[in-house]
Amino acid sequence: MDPGKIVYVLDLFGVAVFAVSGSLAAGRKRMDVFGVIVLGLVTAVGGGTLRDILLDIGPVFWIKDPAYLLVAVVFSLMTFSYARIHSVHRMGFLISDAFGLAIFTAIGTAMALNTTESYSVAIVMGVMTGTAGGMIRDVLSAEVPLILRKEIYATAAFCGAIAYIIMITMAFPAFTCLLISAIVTLAIRLAAIHWGLSLPVFVVKEISSKPDSGD
Amino acid sequence: MDPGKIVYVLDLFGVAVFAVSGSLAAGRKRMDVFGVIVLGLVTAVGGGTLRDILLDIGPVFWIKDPAYLLVAVVFSLMTFSYARIHSVHRMGFLISDAFGLAIFTAIGTAMALNTTESYSVAIVMGVMTGTAGGMIRDVLSAEVPLILRKEIYATAAFCGAIAYIIMITMAFPAFTCLLISAIVTLAIRLAAIHWGLSLPVFVVKEISSKPDSGD
Amino acid sequence: MDPGKIVYVLDLFGVAVFAVSGSLAAGRKRMDVFGVIVLGLVTAVGGGTLRDILLDIGPVFWIKDPAYLLVAVVFSLMTFSYARIHSVHRMGFLISDAFGLAIFTAIGTAMALNTTESYSVAIVMGVMTGTAGGMIRDVLSAEVPLILRKEIYATAAFCGAIAYIIMITMAFPAFTCLLISAIVTLAIRLAAIHWGLSLPVFVVKEISSKPDSGD
Numbered sequence: 001m002d003p004g005k006i007v008y009v010l011d012l013f014g015v016a017v018f019a020v021s022g023s024l025a026a027g028r029k030r031m032d033v034f035g036v037i038v039l040g041l042v043t044a045v046g047g048g049t050l051r052d053i054l055l056d057i058g059p060v061f062w063i064k065d066p067a068y069l070l071v072a073v074v075f076s077l078m079t080f081s082y083a084r085i086h087s088v089h090r091m092g093f094l095i096s097d098a099f100g101l102a103i104f105t106a107i108g109t110a111m112a113l114n115t116t117e118s119y120s121v122a123i124v125m126g127v128m129t130g131t132a133g134g135m136i137r138d139v140l141s142a143e144v145p146l147i148l149r150k151e152i153y154a155t156a157a158f159c160g161a162i163a164y165i166i167m168i169t170m171a172f173p174a175f176t177c178l179l180i181s182a183i184v185t186l187a188i189r190l191a192a193i194h195w196g197l198s199l200p201v202f203v204v205k206e207i208s209s210k211p212d213s214g215d
Numbered sequence: 216m217d218p219g220k221i222v223y224v225l226d227l228f229g230v231a232v233f234a235v236s237g238s239l240a241a242g243r244k245r246m247d248v249f250g251v252i253v254l255g256l257v258t259a260v261g262g263g264t265l266r267d268i269l270l271d272i273g274p275v276f277w278i279k280d281p282a283y284l285l286v287a288v289v290f291s292l293m294t295f296s297y298a299r300i301h302s303v304h305r306m307g308f309l310i311s312d313a314f315g316l317a318i319f320t321a322i323g324t325a326m327a328l329n330t331t332e333s334y335s336v337a338i339v340m341g342v343m344t345g346t347a348g349g350m351i352r353d354v355l356s357a358e359v360p361l362i363l364r365k366e367i368y369a370t371a372a373f374c375g376a377i378a379y380i381i382m383i384t385m386a387f388p389a390f391t392c393l394l395i396s397a398i399v400t401l402a403i404r405l406a407a408i409h410w411g412l413s414l415p416v417f418v419v420k421e422i423s424s425k426p427d428s429g430d
Numbered sequence: 431m432d433p434g435k436i437v438y439v440l441d442l443f444g445v446a447v448f449a450v451s452g453s454l455a456a457g458r459k460r461m462d463v464f465g466v467i468v469l470g471l472v473t474a475v476g477g478g479t480l481r482d483i484l485l486d487i488g489p490v491f492w493i494k495d496p497a498y499l500l501v502a503v504v505f506s507l508m509t510f511s512y513a514r515i516h517s518v519h520r521m522g523f524l525i526s527d528a529f530g531l532a533i534f535t536a537i538g539t540a541m542a543l544n545t546t547e548s549y550s551v552a553i554v555m556g557v558m559t560g561t562a563g564g565m566i567r568d569v570l571s572a573e574v575p576l577i578l579r580k581e582i583y584a585t586a587a588f589c590g591a592i593a594y595i596i597m598i599t600m601a602f603p604a605f606t607c608l609l610i611s612a613i614v615t616l617a618i619r620l621a622a623i624h625w626g627l628s629l630p631v632f633v634v635k636e637i638s639s640k641p642d643s644g645d
Contacts, residue, residue: 032414034369035362038346041339049269054479056488058271059330063340066333073335115489118496120503124471125493131468135570140350142359144572147465154464199462247629249584250577253561256554264484273486274545278555281548288550355565357574 006175007107010182011048012071014103018133019044019072021096023079024088025141033080039140040076041069046133047104051125055115094193097134097146098156102185105130105157106178109164119165126161127154130185150201152192160185221390222322225397226263227286229318233348234259234287236311238294239303240356248295254355255291256284261348262319266340270330309408312349312361313371317400320345320372321393324379334380341376342369345400365416367407375400436605437537440612441478442501444533448563449474449502451526453509454518455571463510469570470506471499476563477534481555485545524623527564527576528586532615535560535587536608539594549595556591557584560615580631582622590615 022043026036045062052060062068082088108129112122131147131154138145147153164181168174191197237258241251260277267275277283297303323344327337346362346369353360362368379396383389406412452473456466475492482490492498512518538559542552561577561584568575577583594611598604621627 029363030365030416031363032365032367032370032416034367034373034414037373038342038362038369053268053483054488054490054493056490058269060269060271063269063327063331063333063336066331066335069335069339112493116493116496118493120496120499121493124499127468139354139569140360141363145570147468148459148461148571150460150462152462152464154468155462158464158467199464201460201462244578245580245631246578247580247582247585247631249582249588249629252588253557253577253584268483273484275484275486278484278542278546278548278551281546281550284550284554354569355575356578 007110007178010103010178011107012068014100014107015044015048015068015071016075017096018047018100018104018137019075020079021093021100021134022137023076024083024093024096025137025143027080027083027088028143029141033077036080037073037076039137040079041072042140043100043133043137044068044072044075046136047100047108047129047131048133050132051108051111051129054125054128055112057111057115091193095190098186098189098193100133101130101153101157101189102160102182103130104133105160105185106164106181109161109181110174110178113168123158123161123165126164126181127157130157130160150198152188152197152199155199156185156189156192159188222325222393225318225393226322227283229315229322230259230263230283230286231290232311233262233315233319233352234290235294236308236315236349237352238291239298239308239311240352240358242295242298242303243358244356248292251295252288252291254352255294256287257355258315258348258352259283259287259290261351262315262323262344262346263348265347266323266326266344269340269343270327272326272330306408310405313401313404313408315348316345316368316372316404317375317397318345319348320375320400321379321396324376324396325389325393328383338373338376338380341379341396342372345372345375365413367403367412367414370414371400371404371407374403437540437608440533440608441537442498444530444537445474445478445498445501446505447526448477448530448534448567449505450509451523451530451564452567453506454513454523454526455567455573457510457513457518458573459571463507466510467503467506469567470509471502472570473530473563473567474498474502474505476566477530477538477559477561478563480562481538481541481559484555484558485542487541487545521623525620528616528619528623530563531560531583531587531619532590532612533560534563535590535615536594536611539591539611540604540608543598552595553588553591556594556611557587560587560590580628582618582627582629585629586615586619586622589618 019040022040023036026039049060105126109122109126112125135145160181163184164177167177167180234255237255238251241254264275320341324337324341327340350360375396378399379392382392382395449470452470453466456469479490535556539552539556542555565575590611593614594607597607597610
């Protein structure tokens with residue numbers, strides 16, 4: 001199996017796990033099967049779509065290759081069917097999201113380096129690609145975005161993107177960098193979920209000089 | 216009147232009804248006239264803008280043809296003026312949204328087939344074009360998106376997009392397909408509103424293995 | 431200093447103040463440092479990114495010139511550091527947002543006129559460029575968007591964009607138009623904040639002909 005093929009499989013795997021997380025989010029909101037498919041699809045392809053639009057690679061990937069849609073719809077339906085019968089742990093949602101975050105951050109970082117030479121741009125593109133699908137999912141399902149929770153989330157994606165950059169400057173093959181980057185993000189994110197790790201949070205001590213009528 | 220002209224008029228009509236739904240949503244949130252125009256505009260052109268971006272047809276349609284903006288602003292202002300004086304039914308919001316959903320799903324499906332040969336891509340593009348404007352409206356006005364309600368919504372758009380595909384494979388003229396597709400979506404959606412129809416919903420039975428601190 | 435350079439500095443300044451407003455919004459939500467950077471970044475580059483995508487100028491500006499990212503990250507971190515120690519007024523958030531709104535509306539209007547000759551398109555592009563970053567910030571941080579409050583917000587941006595159009599038709603140099611446009615938006619918005627000004631609001635008197643089960 002050549003590296004390009006492995007990246008493609010990894011990409012499809014990212015779409016599949018994000019579709020699962022989107023469908024599970026839909027399930028918390030009592031949606032019907034087509035609503036579940038829409039939320040699964042949007043979560044699955046959202047990050048990559050933003051990536052292709054920002055890098056001006058159009059039409060976007062799932063228009064060129066319908067296999068992505070097929071995978072997203074099939075996994076949304078499988079999640080729908082499974083969760084109608086079995087109980088699922090909240091953990092299932094968090095873990096499928098963590099896999100999607102890890103894979104798309106790595107692929108987003110790698111693809112940005114085809115367009116730009118700037119490492120900072122590549123890191124930002126990686127983090128955005130990894131987090132956008134989940135953000136859209138959380139906004140559409142009217143939940144507080146995971147990235148806003150005090151658990152380590154954007155941090156994990158940042159570390160994964162930086163790992164990719166460090167390894168590529170050390171001339172490792174792109175596929176190795178991709179894999180290590182995804183593993184770094186995933187390890188940090190899963191550790192944060194498992195042990196409830198968090199960084200010091202930022203609390204604005206707010207003074208209202210006048211009553212804030214708008215709130 | 217040639218078919219191309221009819222599609223153009225249909226498109227403007229979709230913009231107008233979505234502008235009405237956006238303005239009515241703004242009215243529930245006590246916005247001023249410019250806020251109403253912004254929400255009307257974003258709702259009216261949101262779906263088509265996403266469609267043009269995803270299909271990489273740029274600049275987007277309303278930049279090429281300002282008539283769309285004019286229609287959206289005029290209908291937003293008319294709604295604003297009317298609803299300051301008269302009471303409106305919640306039904307007015309739902310019905311204007313249903314017309315917009317039906318028209319934009321049909322046009323989105325048709326336009327996708329100029330770029331792709333994949334029917335699944337065309338269906339997804341149709342549903343996204345039809346639902347995106349309303350989703351943006353609902354997110355910006357801090358309402359639960361209509362697509363998340365248990366009433367049939369995405370389902371109606373899916374059926375309309377599939378109707379277009381079936382008819383086009385049967386070699387009907389594009390304009391007939393467009394019209395039938397819009398009628399299918401509209402009929403299903405209006406029936407769902409009128410009789411309160413819904414599909415079986417998806418409920419995740421969630422087990423928390425540990426306290427979920429983030430919620 | 432030539433005009434082009436001044437526009438560039440103004441643009442970077444807009445990015446900086448919107449990064450501050452995004453970081454302060456993050457601080458109200460108890461986010462960690464990477465979450466703060468993400469929200470600061472998205473707020474800072476959101477409007478310009480939408481502008482470049484709609485005008486089909488790709489790849490977007492911050493991919494071509496990483497200086498924007500650097501400025502956004504540095505100002506997010508400075509805000510993070512400052513506000514961990516000192517108390518900040520809610521006013522700081524509103525004023526940084528007002529500066530960003532003013533600058534990006536002016537630049538968005540000006541850039542649209544490179545692509546289109548339609549003044550109405552340019553005004554809409556200006557208002558969208560000015561308001562999009564803040565809308566994304568408010569949606570992601572689960573706050574009611576500023577544009578939805580009854581204070582004058584979209585109105586200020588509309589006036590600024592119209593000021594640009596009026597001055598450019600009077601053949602003033604582009605840079606003067608840009609500056610006056612930004613000052614008009616800023617003055618109106620700051621006046622609205624200071625004196626709590628608002629336009630008459632739009633209230634829909636709603637009649638429910640049947641119980642609205644979805645709400």
